[in-house]
Amino acid sequence: MPDATHPPSRLALPLLFAGGALALAPFTSAAAGLLGGALLGLTLGNARTRETQVWTHRLLPLAVIGLGAQMNLVAVAKAGLHGLGITALSIVLVLSLGLWLARTLKVDRDAGLLIAVGTAICGGSAIAAVAPVVRARAHQVSVALATVFLLNALALLLFPPIGHAMGLGQDGFGLWAALAIHDTSSVVGAGLAYGPRALEVATTVKLARALWIVPLTLFIGYLDARRRRKAAGGVPEAPDALPVKKPWFIAGFLAMAALVTWIPALRTPGHWIAFAAQRALVLTLFLIGAGLSRKALKEVGIRPLLQGVLLWLIVCVVGLIAVRSGVLA
Template identity: 55%
Template sequence: MERSTPEPRTSSARSIPSFLVPAAGLACVAIPHVSPALALAAGVALALSTGNPYAATTRALARRLLPVSVVALGGAMDLRVVAHVGARGVGYTFVSIAACLALGALLARAAHVEARTAALISVGTAICGGSAIAAVAPVVGADEHETSIALGAVFLLNSAALLVFPLVGHAAGLAEPAFGLWAALGIHDTSSVVGATLAYGPQALAVGTTVKLARALWIVPVTLAIGLVARRARGGGAASAARPPWFILGFVAVAALATFLPALRPAGLLAAEAGRRALVLTLFLVGLGLSRQALRSVGAGALAMAVALWLAVATATLAAVRTGLVHL
């Protein structure tokens, strides 16, 4: 006689994350005092404890919400400041990206990390995390496993940065503009830059967002350059075209309306506040994307390389900001 599986217990266990995930997401949006760091931590805690039964849905929603949130934040920005920051930092941005890619290559050799995985980690650290990795992966011919390793390493460090950077910033006595500049240069993803600076203060948020978005524009030329090198290494063949970060154009458009049409400024500020709440929800959804399988997929060598590269970049940029070598 066959034994049947006790259905009530299985059904009850599955209903826990099925209820908690949407309830926690709603709380992140509805409760004003839920910080980006708390939302991220809540998502990670749920993912690693009860699991995420809506993994495919939450991943897709996070990808859609992030650009929308960034575009909405443009309503509180002054486009003249954005243009000034972007133009002033061209020289340092070029040098820092080149130095990060070179250091990444050296660390990859020391940690015995596969070349394509190392390239993805390096470009993600140098420019803007997951967006840069997604753009470069098809160009270098990275497979799904290599891309997952790079994204997993960057995700772990983004989560750490969101919590650690504000603590270090306060301990170092950084003013809000200085912290915003450091966060934009030392944190991988736009979402974590906005989350960390949002927790630090409004001036930090304004500076961090503008600097990071200006830096994200370098995805296109860097990806094209890497594609050219990869094509030559393969002896020809068409390299995939870089995917432009279109949401930046939306951010600039909204910022332009709020800057040059004063009557739209109040609406822009409302849109920016909605963007901040949407970003909190985005970080909760990002946290839900961390699974035990993702943690296991990031090998010790790749993680060691990613951590060493990130610490080097964060330390160097903090020193540059504090000494005035890099400033607005």
């Protein structure tokens, strides 16, 4: 177990560089990047802890900005306005339920918040946006992301056959997938497996929900700043916490989306920017995973996973009932 008394293996440094290079490859998924980094950190150790923390802090906001280049604000705004009230209500309810579960299960505050935010909006992207604002610690981010990615993989496999068994049409399935699957990539995969109309509905509705990252991140940042002011002079922050950031990268996210939407000549470069941002995010997840230790995992425990699973199951069941009953249409 790598720690102060058990230094990293000699293989840790070359494998850190090799893993970082693989994380940038197009075939490496976000989940694989996080898992690979975690395996390295938990077995051989992290030979460059300080450097990986620095690059994590730099890459995370830049990746979020770049992801804006994959959005068409016009199409997203139309979908968002169509179900504005229902979307806002569902996000508030899921977030509230997630925070209640975190308190009930005695989950670490920041880890519980990240899992709730990731479930309420759009998985890893929402976690990536909120984590630096609340100064989450690296292992808290890792646990939240791992929970989300595990449930994403299950949803990608289970949703299409469940949808067919329940007799969902393509529009209904698209709505359900956008509501109950965490990450946009898994929503796209499930929609593609169900049919072209399901893919169109699921993608558009999910991207509309993703825009709620902006106000939610600003609001959480405001509340967290107030909490910190009240706690000023108390116990200092943990050394591995992400640095406090004003959510300037949210403005960058919107600016990037606006440029790609209203300047047609930028749409092709926008695809490349979004692709580069996705690879940067995978690299960031690899570095976050590499910062994990067994001691950190013991501090967090099994409760965050239980919170994430229970919250996801409730969202899946309630969402399915709402779609089949016509409440969501």
